[in-house]
Amino acid sequence: MSSPRKLSAIAAALGLEVRGDGEDIDITGINTLDAAGPNELSFLANPKYMPKLASTKAGAVIVSAEHADQVKRALVSEMPYMDFGRALSLFAVKQGHFQGISEQAFIHPEAQLGANVTVYPGAYIGPGVIIGDGCTLFPGVYIGEYCSIGARSVLYPNAVLMAGTVVGEDCLIQPGAVLGADGFGFSRTPAGIQKIPQTGTVRLGSRVEIGANAAIDRAVLAQTSVGDGTKIDNLVQIGHNVTVGKNCFLVSQVGVAGSTSIGDGCTLAGQVGISGHLHIGNNVTLGPQSGVIKDIPDNTTMGGSPAVPQNIFMRTVALMPKFPELFKRLAALEKKIEQIARSASGNSPD
Amino acid sequence: MSSPRKLSAIAAALGLEVRGDGEDIDITGINTLDAAGPNELSFLANPKYMPKLASTKAGAVIVSAEHADQVKRALVSEMPYMDFGRALSLFAVKQGHFQGISEQAFIHPEAQLGANVTVYPGAYIGPGVIIGDGCTLFPGVYIGEYCSIGARSVLYPNAVLMAGTVVGEDCLIQPGAVLGADGFGFSRTPAGIQKIPQTGTVRLGSRVEIGANAAIDRAVLAQTSVGDGTKIDNLVQIGHNVTVGKNCFLVSQVGVAGSTSIGDGCTLAGQVGISGHLHIGNNVTLGPQSGVIKDIPDNTTMGGSPAVPQNIFMRTVALMPKFPELFKRLAALEKKIEQIARSASGNSPD
């Protein structure tokens, strides 16, 4: 965290109104309601934590207007979680320290580097690569031939871009992520398994984030693509020829098989799996561990494996613990009916 | 893609018959039916895309004989997908540009390198290592002591082979894959958790491919092994002492726990999990996300978690959405029988 600043200065920077006792305290950092001290700023975003407003020692709290009078000093926000993020940006320290272009990096003479590019020791840049202004490449980063990286993008240690990968502006590639490895394309033949050469590339839009040790495969032909603003978490797998739209969240350990397309604004929770050659619409939400084997229309929420509409999934899982009882009840009924049938035939007038 | 060539030359190279208008056009590359232009070759492998034959602008199409007269020019194939792959090989450009052995690599004096080996800057080769003819090691590759790599194998950036790993001929290790990390062997004891040293190795056969950021652990004793021709996708986990047979497909994010053996010709779909100490037969197919907790005999297709035979799994999941209704029907029956029983006893003659 950097040096302290006045509460009023933070409020001004965020465009938020201050309410409370009027004292313009020093703010040294940001913390949770539980942990914040009298010179720290806190926030209330999740209503679950509302009771903590009474006991917090925070010097000031980012809250919605309705809670502003429950704390000593408030920064009044319509979107407290977003403004918490903006406040954090004021204090956040940038990852990394290195400046300039290391002589211990390998930079091919036919690579083009923009202005203010940082290349750490141990990075590798192949021929024909174009790197935009203000990019940073950490140690162990590999940029294969003819890759292109937009301005201000950052590649953390050991991230790999195989040949021809295109990364947009303001992207962040977390450590160990691999873009452009070969897609899983093979043909079983009488003479054994034959590899289908993977000749396409990977293209990321702008403001895309790729998580640690995630893998996005190059296409067989053309491109595997991820749209502007989409955020992909750690250990996610994106198969060859997949298209992911804009502003999606793909949470950790999601897997998307080859040639599937995903629309804009989707949220795929952790460990979701989607089979190949499917079309997933816009604004689709998939619950954790769900498994998709059919196309999904726009604006749909699904759960389960295989995935069904979320309300059906929730009703079904609620019934699961009752199955043993269900079988007992059924057996009891069968017995009873047998008795009734027998006694009915005994009662028969003829 | 490399320079263009005549359609007749491609047909000759693939051993395929040309049909159509007889014009021997230049082919500049390969593309999908949708995207191909008049100087590109396309293919029909998946019957789903058959309607596109009528509208494609492709200069020629690799198709089976029955569809040969539906396109302007056809390369007639008995296995269009395989021949598409072979055609792609004619145009595919090799990954990487570096030649020779970099002085910025670390090569232990007691390592032995074959002829025509390429070692990029930033690769590391330990003592006692043997590397076959024509191998390529990209930047960030680590080869621990006493590893051995067969001829023509390629290790992409940041692939790791811990001590003693054996890789066969013509293998391809995608970026970030780790072979020979310690197996997960521990003993809970009254004095806390004790590590069981992992002293074995990993052995890959020939023509094996290992996906990006996959992990194959070394054995406690002896070897974790993967048979000839088997293809392992990204982010797959293979535990210690596992044996995978020949010509298997392990699709992305599969996990196989320790000491399990898998036969030849198996296909494990994405995110499958297999428990430890099991025997999976030959030609076993496991559906996506299935979870295996019992041995599986040869030639079996399974699905679900825990996995059951595929037909049972499919029937069961088809019934899932009907469960809420099932409980209602059961309750209705119970009520009805109660009424019948009561009215029957009311009707009773005695």
Added chain:
Amino acid sequence: MSSPRKLSAIAAALGLEVRGDGEDIDITGINTLDAAGPNELSFLANPKYMPKLASTKAGAVIVSAEHADQVKRALVSEMPYMDFGRALSLFAVKQGHFQGISEQAFIHPEAQLGANVTVYPGAYIGPGVIIGDGCTLFPGVYIGEYCSIGARSVLYPNAVLMAGTVVGEDCLIQPGAVLGADGFGFSRTPAGIQKIPQTGTVRLGSRVEIGANAAIDRAVLAQTSVGDGTKIDNLVQIGHNVTVGKNCFLVSQVGVAGSTSIGDGCTLAGQVGISGHLHIGNNVTLGPQSGVIKDIPDNTTMGGSPAVPQNIFMRTVALMPKFPELFKRLAALEKKIEQIARSASGNSPD
């Protein structure tokens, strides 16, 4: 494996009694009951393998007292698996060969290295880093600014510690593991997705092991933490702000979402997923592929997705294959009752 030693010397080193024919043979290594030769030591830990005692050719076997007379020579143990591990330690060869501090590593002048530290070529150590006595950093390891690593910890190739990560004593970080990548924190706003800066760190206790290509994200604020003695397997994902207690096992491909806390002594089997903001008690066991969406109290075993108590899960899955039959039985009952009802009304006296 190192040079042979006498059986009596091994027994003395382990504090175990020798029984059998009294011959003090040379032991050259350790092997399974199946594979061990007359100069190898073996063990019986899993009762499943008991029948192999009769046929093993092992020179001696680590067994419990009750089986000591079933083998030629026994080392009598109360915990054979643990003592197998201890015996293996006598023969295990250390991973890696390099000694000292390589000039091909990057070490920032403001980093502090303890005594007997090994730094391989191609490792990177940033400013303000503190590395304890006897640590080893393999090639491609990245240690960001202000990290701290306790004595005798080992980081295998391409392991990454982003800024501020704290690692305890005697830890082992397997290849490609990433500690301290940004947590997955974003806010959907009318102006698009906004990143919440991740400003916290990761803290590992002592004797922690992190698997190959695993990812443990830094906290938004404060710390993501893993307690003493906990072992985390390959490809596991730990989200931001998560707390994992002491002496836990997190098996391969487990995913734990943000802000969840896990107690001491827990075992999470392979591919388990846990949602965010949950509290998992002490000594909790989760079956493979289970999915947790609710808090779990101490000493509980759960299975399924969503997870339910293990006994309910097992009963439910046992019923699954009977569902098609269930629907048939229900339909048969409905028909029968219809008949009874109809015939009852026909029999009605009035």
